[in-house]
Amino acid sequence: MRFETKEALAAVPAVRAVGVEKTFGKRAKAVGALSGIDLEIAAGEFVSLIGPSGCGKSTLMRLLADLDQPTAGTVEIYGRTPRQARLGQEYGIAFQQAGLLPWRTVVQNIALPLELHGVSYAERAERAQRLAEMVGLADFMDRPPDQLSGGMQQRVAIARALAEQPRLLLMDEPFGALDEMTRERMQGELARIVGQSGAAVVFVTHSIPEAVFLSDRVVVMSPRPGRITAVVDTPFGRDRPETLREEPAFFAKVTEVREALHGVPVERANER
Amino acid sequence: MTLQQAERGTGTAALRIVAPVVVGVLLVALWWLLSANQGRTALIPTPPMVWTELVERGDVVLKATWITAFNALVGLGIGTVLGIALAGLAAWLRVLDWMAAPVVAAIAVVPIVALTPIFNTMFGASSQYGRQLIAGIAAFVPVFINVLRGLRQARPVQRDLFAALAASGGQTFRRLTLPTALPYLFTGLTMASSLAVISALVAEYFGGPSNGLGTAIATYAKSGKTALAWAHVAAAIAVGLVFFLVTALIERIVTRRIPI
Amino acid sequence: MRRALPWILGALGVVAVAALWELYKWLGPADGVVLGATAGQAGSGFRILPRTGDLNMPHVWDMFERLAAGNGPGTPPLWLSVLAAMGVTLGCAALGLALGLVVGFALALLMQRSRIVEWGVLPWVIVSQTVPLIAFAPIIARIGSQIDRGGFPWPGWLSVAVIASYLAFFPVAVGALRGLRSPDAIHVDLLRSYGAGYGQTLRKLRLPASVPYLLPALRLAAASAVVGAVVAEVSIGMPGGLGRMIIQFAQSASADPALPYGPVFGAVVVGLLAAGSVALLGLVLRNYRRGEAVA
Numbered sequence: 001m002r003f004e005t006k007e008a009l010a011a012v013p014a015v016r017a018v019g020v021e022k023t024f025g026k027r028a029k030a031v032g033a034l035s036g037i038d039l040e041i042a043a044g045e046f047v048s049l050i051g052p053s054g055c056g057k058s059t060l061m062r063l064l065a066d067l068d069q070p071t072a073g074t075v076e077i078y079g080r081t082p083r084q085a086r087l088g089q090e091y092g093i094a095f096q097q098a099g100l101l102p103w104r105t106v107v108q109n110i111a112l113p114l115e116l117h118g119v120s121y122a123e124r125a126e127r128a129q130r131l132a133e134m135v136g137l138a139d140f141m142d143r144p145p146d147q148l149s150g151g152m153q154q155r156v157a158i159a160r161a162l163a164e165q166p167r168l169l170l171m172d173e174p175f176g177a178l179d180e181m182t183r184e185r186m187q188g189e190l191a192r193i194v195g196q197s198g199a200a201v202v203f204v205t206h207s208i209p210e211a212v213f214l215s216d217r218v219v220v221m222s223p224r225p226g227r228i229t230a231v232v233d234t235p236f237g238r239d240r241p242e243t244l245r246e247e248p249a250f251f252a253k254v255t256e257v258r259e260a261l262h263g264v265p266v267e268r269a270n271e272r
Numbered sequence: 273m274t275l276q277q278a279e280r281g282t283g284t285a286a287l288r289i290v291a292p293v294v295v296g297v298l299l300v301a302l303w304w305l306l307s308a309n310q311g312r313t314a315l316i317p318t319p320p321m322v323w324t325e326l327v328e329r330g331d332v333v334l335k336a337t338w339i340t341a342f343n344a345l346v347g348l349g350i351g352t353v354l355g356i357a358l359a360g361l362a363a364w365l366r367v368l369d370w371m372a373a374p375v376v377a378a379i380a381v382v383p384i385v386a387l388t389p390i391f392n393t394m395f396g397a398s399s400q401y402g403r404q405l406i407a408g409i410a411a412f413v414p415v416f417i418n419v420l421r422g423l424r425q426a427r428p429v430q431r432d433l434f435a436a437l438a439a440s441g442g443q444t445f446r447r448l449t450l451p452t453a454l455p456y457l458f459t460g461l462t463m464a465s466s467l468a469v470i471s472a473l474v475a476e477y478f479g480g481p482s483n484g485l486g487t488a489i490a491t492y493a494k495s496g497k498t499a500l501a502w503a504h505v506a507a508a509i510a511v512g513l514v515f516f517l518v519t520a521l522i523e524r525i526v527t528r529r530i531p532i
Numbered sequence: 533m534r535r536a537l538p539w540i541l542g543a544l545g546v547v548a549v550a551a552l553w554e555l556y557k558w559l560g561p562a563d564g565v566v567l568g569a570t571a572g573q574a575g576s577g578f579r580i581l582p583r584t585g586d587l588n589m590p591h592v593w594d595m596f597e598r599l600a601a602g603n604g605p606g607t608p609p610l611w612l613s614v615l616a617a618m619g620v621t622l623g624c625a626a627l628g629l630a631l632g633l634v635v636g637f638a639l640a641l642l643m644q645r646s647r648i649v650e651w652g653v654l655p656w657v658i659v660s661q662t663v664p665l666i667a668f669a670p671i672i673a674r675i676g677s678q679i680d681r682g683g684f685p686w687p688g689w690l691s692v693a694v695i696a697s698y699l700a701f702f703p704v705a706v707g708a709l710r711g712l713r714s715p716d717a718i719h720v721d722l723l724r725s726y727g728a729g730y731g732q733t734l735r736k737l738r739l740p741a742s743v744p745y746l747l748p749a750l751r752l753a754a755a756s757a758v759v760g761a762v763v764a765e766v767s768i769g770m771p772g773g774l775g776r777m778i779i780q781f782a783q784s785a786s787a788d789p790a791l792p793y794g795p796v797f798g799a800v801v802v803g804l805l806a807a808g809s810v811a812l813l814g815l816v817l818r819n820y821r822r823g824e825a826v827a
């Protein structure tokens with residue numbers, strides 16, 4: 001693990017979910033979206049949630065973000081309730097759609113959370129500038145979103161998620177709508193950006209290679225009801241060069257996650 | 273959804289009916305409250321006073337109602353036929369669309385009823401035709417705009433499909449253009465029906481024969497017979513509602529029948 | 533050239549209407565087209581096309597010439613009095629629009645805030661549009677004069693503005709409600725994730741997002757306010773505005789057939805001005821009309 005230092009171990013976990021249940025609908029035809037979810041994510045750890053459609057991975061992320069409330073069980077973000085964490089801006093969030101406000105320029109979009117929390121104009125401008133540089137959009141600061149490509153829009157969304165320097169990043173298939181080439185480039189950039197910020201990440205995805213390439217741990221989920229069926233460690237260290245995608249160890253992990261997804265029993269040497 | 277939300281879900285259907293009824297009752301109560309403790313020449317008569325007038329002078333009210341409703345109906349007919357015909361032409365000939373666009377946009381924002389005196393001199397002051405034409409022009413605008421939009425609504429991929437199937441022009445029109453345009457026609461018609469009633473009624477304030485609901489409301493309000501004036505207002509409300517509901521009903525029936 | 537083309541064709545459209553008028557006046561039968569007339573009986577039957585005499589259909593150029601002339605020696609030209617009347621009507625319409633805007637927007641905010649309010653109020657708002665609310669005009673005027681007599685000054689133009697606001701509030705209420713509801717779930721979630729309250733969400737998200745819905749609603753409301761103002765002036769008999777002028781001039785049309793066209797043109801211009809200022813506002817707010825590009 002990349003953060004198994006003494007202080008990290010002593011620290012409060014970024015996410016702790018215990019016995020989380022979530023059902024939708026009326027009692028008679030209630031649909032179990034999540035069942036018996038126990039999950040702990042350390043500070044600075046990158047964890048992917050992967051599984052087929054309807055396995056509740058997005059629902060789980062919405063519970064962490066306090067955009068929905070669990071039916072049962074408890075969720076803690078850095079030892080606080082999700083509501084406290086939301087109001088205290090402990091996390092930044094990014095969705096599958098960039099969700100930029102079309103009437104704001106790139107800079108104004110990045111600065112939106114700062115603006116909402118009363119950060120002064122000068123500081124906003126300075127921080128947004130730095131974030132735009134970080135995601136490589138310094139030349140597009142004053143463009144409206146509709147003049148950006150999909151990948152650029154998603155980079156703005158990531159910069160916006162990082163604007164408050166959160167200790168936790170929640171990302172719901174942020175690259176899901178991008179083409180494969182853009183997607184791989186964005187993964188590399190995300191790995192670099194997250195490395196710089198040191199935030200813990202919960203990353204929802206459909207893509208096995210994406211999960212393996214980015215994560216310290218891949219949490220495999222299955223539907224009806226949504227539950228965690230396996231956890232795969234992917235300890236490739238902090239720096240992840242593009243060449244990692246072609247290494248046998250990488251393929252081995254991809255295979256392991258795939259077999260976990262399809263329910264084939266595999267031997268997990270490093271099961272936690 | 274939480275348990276509470278689930279329970280709220282079952283109560284939703286009932287609430288959707290109860291809420292407007294409650295507001296309606298509140299409105300009537302407010303009316304009653306405003307009209308209380310006033311004499312027979314009160315500005316705001318009580319609901320029973322209006323009701324009495326409706327019953328006792330029913331023939332007078334009915335006659336005025338019929339004149340205005342008929343004017344609105346004729347106007348709606350003229351406007352619909354003209355609107356469909358011109359929209360068809362404009363969809364077919366782009367140049368015509370460009371020429372018509374500013375004229376229609378102008379008609380849409382201009383107080384058409386102001387033309388009534390002019391129509392009255394053109395067609396004779398004793399004729400209802402001026403009022404019917406006013407209602408017709410008012411009804412024309414939404415029909416034209418919506419039908420034209422509807423005729424352009426078929427998507428390129430659908431047109432490509434029909435082309436790939438080697439469909440004839442007539443087949444494409446009947447199976448694609450017309451079914452896509454029809455809901456738009458009825459949207460326009462629903463808007464037009466309200467406009468036709470309002471215009472026919474309001475045109476009566478601008479001269480012409482001294483009959484109809486608008487004339488009656490103005491006359492009785494000025495001469496202090498407020499209860500009778502309100503009875504005519506109630507009739508005007510009924511006419512407006514009937515026109516709206518009938519077009520809305522036709523819309524439902526026709527759009528359900530269309531197989532796509 | 534390409535940008536000028538729509539304007540040229542539009543002008544052609546206006547010219548075509550005038551040409552049609554003159555063409556019919558030239559070629560049409562003197563007594564118009566009458567359906568179902570009894571032979572030898574004047575005034576019977578149903579005239580569907582107008583008479584073509586100068587009394588009934590003055591020449592287009594006569595209408596404009598009349599605008600330049602006064603109502604007698606030493607009086608100001610007609611266009612000047614029309615302009616003054618336009619000012620009065622425009623003022624009433626603007627006040628009515630402002631009132632309608634406030635009421636309509638307040639209703640929309642309430643309905644957006646609470647589903648129950650929406651369910652209770654929206655049907656009545658829609659009903660209010662299908663019923664000819666303007667029918668109340670004479671009664672509003674009576675109530676106004678009663679209040680005036682009661683010691684609280686209530687000038688005629690206030691009644692006119694109130695009636696105009698009746699017509700103007702509906703499109704605003706419906707358009708604003710749709711606009712305030714228009715933000716995607718993802719945007720609402722995003723603001724929630726920032727811990728933004730109702731006021732902040734309204735200011736930063738719902739209001740800007742509602743601009744594309746508000747502008748067409750506003751255009752409709754502005755046009756309705758003008759119609760309402762003209763009609764109200766007529767029905768309550770307020771002097772000074774276009775509505776009253778049209779009625780007065782129509783009465784002397786038999787002696788001076790081109791006269792009533794002056795204030796009618798004035799009404800047309802006022803309607804266009806109202807719609808034009810909304811279009812101008814749209815230009816100012818064009819940043820808020822961008823659709824989000826598909827990612």
